[in-house]
Structures are given as structure tokens and as C-alpha cells.
Amino acid sequence: MQQATRKGDTGGNAYGREPLTYDADITEVGPGTPCGEFMRRYWHPVAVSAKVTSRPQNVRILGEDLILFRDGKNRVGLLYPRCAHRGTTLYYGKVDENGIRCCYHGWQFDVEGHCIDQPCEPGGGEHKSRVRQPWYPVQELYGLVWAYMGPPDKQPVLPRWDVFEALQPGEKILATGSSFGAGGDDTVEIVPCNWLQDWENIMDPFHIPILHTTFSGVQFVPEMGIMPEVVWDPVDLGMRYSAYRKLDDGREMDRVTLALFPHVRIVPDIRLSGGPAKGIGWVVPVDDTHFRLFHTTRVPADFKGRVSTRRPWSDMTEEEHQNEPGDWEAQVGQGPVSFHSEENLATSDRGVVMLRRALRRQIEIVKQGGDPAGVVFDPAKAVFKVEAGNFYREASVTT
Ligand code: FES
Ligand SMILES: [Fe+2]
Known part of the structure; x- marks a missing residue:
């Protein structure tokens, strides 16, 4: 492979490296930035409904500081x-x-x-109707509070998901807003790095046999250590991969994972139980160097809590x-915003490359005045399908 060119041939010596840069167009989320304006065309989860009370709380979303509360008539405000x-x-x-x-x-x-x-004003404020505190629209669905922070004339319908629309008796939706799904735990909400580092990780199936199964011991199940055969494909709302594994007991399975716009992650059961995925995650940018995850999952009504094979992240020592x-x-080890200028993307990074390209395309659509994928204005079309899961090939199960 060709070495990165540097002034003079330093033989790979670290001295005199080129200044590092990252691709701001697909990472920065503040108002007026290309990715920020793209993001602002979607609804974002901003809190777990059960935690929104009459006590005002600070929330930071897409680089904006806001106040969240629930009034006595059960209406949620985001001002x-x-x-x-x-x-x-x-x-x-x-x-x-x-x-x-x-x-x-x-x-x-x-x-x-x-x-x-x-x-303090005469008559309780005869001119008070001239004053308006800036606000954003919110809705509650699936146990989460959702906000729309974009242009009012472009406000889409809040998407619904088929997996949560047909709950069976004895099931409920569990809504969470912690870093558990990003390798943290339930006591930590905010992860200190750019949102894209987590979202593009969803299209990186090759870190699973290494990071999660051999380097750090078995964090999910031993079968995840089998190096998969992977195919990545664009889908209407983002991207998918299908990872084929032949297990030691002869069963064959395809694990299908989705990364959808703007920051949806749909990861099937990490213990490889068969069937469609039962949960959805959203990688919500807090600002350019922090994100937080929200998840909704279909669970039995008597569900008591998640089981992690690891000690809680915050209890672990440095060692x-x-x-x-x-x-x-x-x-987080990639830095606050990973420097794309010094990456050496390889064959196994195909999904990351494709996802970034797809993201750039959607950002460009918004720049040109269009509507990005997954933004829907017709309520009849706002139920999305979760086409992810662990699918065991039938012949391999019966033989
Ligand atoms: S009422 Fe005076 S600063 Fe708010
Ligand atoms: Fe992972």
C-alpha cells in the first residue's frame, strides 16, 4: 500500500506530520452547518417521557441549549x-x-x-402578546419525547415503526436514554465524541469478532467470533449489511443490521436469538463532540432489567x-471528532465508506432545497418497516 506522502521521506517517523483535519460537512451539527441543516429536517428523541416533569431541565441537542418541562396539563415544552x-x-x-x-x-x-x-406590568401586561419565547414543537411517542428543530414549513410527520405498532398481549415498549448501547452503562447519558463515530460503527461488522469477542474476551456470545462474510447494500432510508456465519453446530445465519437517516441504528439481538430485531436506537448529536443514545425495545411486560455480561462501565478501573x-x-478513543485525514480505509471499511457517501448525498439534497430520505409529510406513509434481524437459514436448522 502507498505510504501517506509527507514533506521529505521520513520513513514513517512521526515528526513533521501534516496537520490533521476531519470532514466537517458530515460531522458538525450546529445551526447553519450542512449536516446540522440536514439533521434539522427530522424529528429527534430528546428525553425519556417518564423523566420529563414540572421541574425544568437543561437539554443540549444539535449544539443548542434548551429547557424542557411538562406543564400541569401534561403538555411538554421545549423552549x-x-x-x-x-x-x-x-x-x-x-x-x-x-x-x-x-x-x-x-x-x-x-x-x-x-x-x-x-x-409587574400594568394590567398583567397589556402588550404581552407581542412577546414570544422561541420554542420548538414536541410530541410523545413510544415513551420518548421527540422534537422538531427545523424550518416550520418543512415539518414532517413523526415516523412510526411497524415493530412497535403491533404489540402482543403481555408486551410493552421499554424506552431508555443511556449510554448502555454505546458501551457505557445506565448511569451515564452522554458519550464524549462525535455522533458519526457511533452511527458508522453500525455498518462495521468486522469489529465484532475482534473488539467484542477476542480482544476483550466474549462480550456478547462466542459465535460472534466467527469472521462473517458481509454484503453491504444501500436501502431507501439508508444502508444495510447482511453478515453470513456458519456456526459450529452447522446452523447458518444471516445477521441483518440497518443504519438509517439521519442517525437511526437497528441492531438485532447481540446474543443471536433468531427473528426480526425488536429494538431501535437513535444516535442523537448533543453537539459536535458529544452524543447520546435513545432506544426503544419491545420487551415482556414483566421485564425487570437488562443483563450485561460486563461490569457496569462506570465501575471499571482504568486497567x-x-x-x-x-x-x-x-x-471515544477515536477522539472528540475523528480525524478523517489520517485514516487508511481498507476492504472491511466498505460499509463505512458507503454510509458516509450516502450521508453526503442526503446533505447535498437538503442544500439544494430538496427533502432528504425518510422525511415524510403524508401520515399514511409514515410507518416504517424494521427489516433487520438474525435470520437462520431453514435447511440448516432442520438438518
Ligand atoms: S421575567 Fe425578567 S428576565 Fe425573565
Ligand atoms: Fe460494537
């Missing part, structure tokens, strides 16, 4: 934090039936930012993190 009066934060506000009241001079705003009271690194160590 810009600086009070429209003189700018103190609504984090110290109090919530009642009608909305949130600023601590400083008591101006009150409803969940759509209308100013509904100005107690244990070194001895048994997982997704957290590998992805």
Missing part, C-alpha cells in the same frame, strides 16, 4: 433558555398548569412560547478499561 424579558435562564423557572414562569420578574410562557402573564475495551473505549 430557548434565555427569558424574552431580560435574559435570565428559565432553568430556575417554576411550572404550573399553564406554563413556565421566569424566576426574575415572573413573566410566564406556555409550551409554544406565548407570553401569558407579566405580573479494566484497557484489558476489556468495548464500544465506548474504541469510539
Whole structure:
């Protein structure tokens, strides 16, 4: 393979390396950035519904700081934090039936930012209707609070997913918002690296036999150590891979995983139980150098909690993190935003390359004024299929 060219031939010596860069167009998510504007065309989970109460909380999404609360009429509000009066934060506000009241001079705003009271002004504020606290639309579905932070005239329908639309008796949806699925644990919410490092990891089946099965011992099941034969394909809403394995007992299986726009990850059971995937994850960018995961999963109604083969991530010592690194160590270890300029992408990275290319294409569509894949305005078309799972080939199971 050709060596990276550097000034003078240094024989690979680390001295005098070129300055490092990353591809800002597919990683940065702030307002006005290409990827940020692409992201803002979709609904994003911003909180687990059960954790949204009358106590205001700070949330940071797509590089924007916001205040989240639930009013006494069970409506959820997501407002810009600086009070429209003189700018103190609504984090110290109090919530009642009608909305949130600023601590400083008591101006009150409803969940759509209308100013509904100005107690220091004559008549409770004769001109209060001229004031509007910036707000974003929210909805609740599958145990999560979803926000739309894009142009109002482009607001799509909140997608639904077939796997959660036909619950069987004795089943429920478990909604979570922790770093568990990114190699962390249930006590940690935010992962300190760029969202793309996690999302593109979904199209990287080759780290499973190494990182998760041999390097760090068996983190899922021993069968994951079999090097798979992989085919990657574009699909309407993103990308899929199918990983074929012949197990030691003779059974053959295809493990199908999806990465859908803008940051959906659908990973079948990591213990290889057969059938369609029962859960969906969303890799929500907090800002350019942090993300958080939300998951919804179909579970038995009496489900008591997840079983991890690992010690909780936050209980591990530095030595244990070194001895048994997982997704957290590998992805955060790539740095706050991984430097694409010094990568040496190889055959096994085909899925990562294809996913980045597909992402660039969607970002370009938004730049040109179009609607990206998966943005739907017709409620009749807003139920998406989860076409992922561990599929055992029938002949191999019966023989
Ligand atoms: S700063 Fe909020 S009411 Fe005055
Ligand atoms: Fe992984």
C-alpha cells in the first residue's frame, strides 16, 4: 500500500506530520452547518417521557441549549433558555398548569412560547402578546419525547415503526436514554465524541469478532467470533449489511443490521436469538463532540432489567478499561471528532465508506432545497418497516 506522502521521506517517523483535519460537512451539527441543516429536517428523541416533569431541565441537542418541562396539563415544552424579558435562564423557572414562569420578574410562557402573564406590568401586561419565547414543537411517542428543530414549513410527520405498532398481549415498549448501547452503562447519558463515530460503527461488522469477542474476551456470545462474510447494500432510508456465519453446530445465519437517516441504528439481538430485531436506537448529536443514545425495545411486560455480561462501565478501573475495551473505549478513543485525514480505509471499511457517501448525498439534497430520505409529510406513509434481524437459514436448522 502507498505510504501517506509527507514533506521529505521520513520513513514513517512521526515528526513533521501534516496537520490533521476531519470532514466537517458530515460531522458538525450546529445551526447553519450542512449536516446540522440536514439533521434539522427530522424529528429527534430528546428525553425519556417518564423523566420529563414540572421541574425544568437543561437539554443540549444539535449544539443548542434548551429547557424542557411538562406543564400541569401534561403538555411538554421545549423552549430557548434565555427569558424574552431580560435574559435570565428559565432553568430556575417554576411550572404550573399553564406554563413556565421566569424566576426574575415572573413573566410566564406556555409550551409554544406565548407570553401569558407579566405580573409587574400594568394590567398583567397589556402588550404581552407581542412577546414570544422561541420554542420548538414536541410530541410523545413510544415513551420518548421527540422534537422538531427545523424550518416550520418543512415539518414532517413523526415516523412510526411497524415493530412497535403491533404489540402482543403481555408486551410493552421499554424506552431508555443511556449510554448502555454505546458501551457505557445506565448511569451515564452522554458519550464524549462525535455522533458519526457511533452511527458508522453500525455498518462495521468486522469489529465484532475482534473488539467484542477476542480482544476483550466474549462480550456478547462466542459465535460472534466467527469472521462473517458481509454484503453491504444501500436501502431507501439508508444502508444495510447482511453478515453470513456458519456456526459450529452447522446452523447458518444471516445477521441483518440497518443504519438509517439521519442517525437511526437497528441492531438485532447481540446474543443471536433468531427473528426480526425488536429494538431501535437513535444516535442523537448533543453537539459536535458529544452524543447520546435513545432506544426503544419491545420487551415482556414483566421485564425487570437488562443483563450485561460486563461490569457496569462506570465501575471499571482504568486497567479494566484497557484489558476489556468495548464500544465506548474504541469510539471515544477515536477522539472528540475523528480525524478523517489520517485514516487508511481498507476492504472491511466498505460499509463505512458507503454510509458516509450516502450521508453526503442526503446533505447535498437538503442544500439544494430538496427533502432528504425518510422525511415524510403524508401520515399514511409514515410507518416504517424494521427489516433487520438474525435470520437462520431453514435447511440448516432442520438438518
Ligand atoms: S428576565 Fe425573565 S421575567 Fe425578567
Ligand atoms: Fe460494537
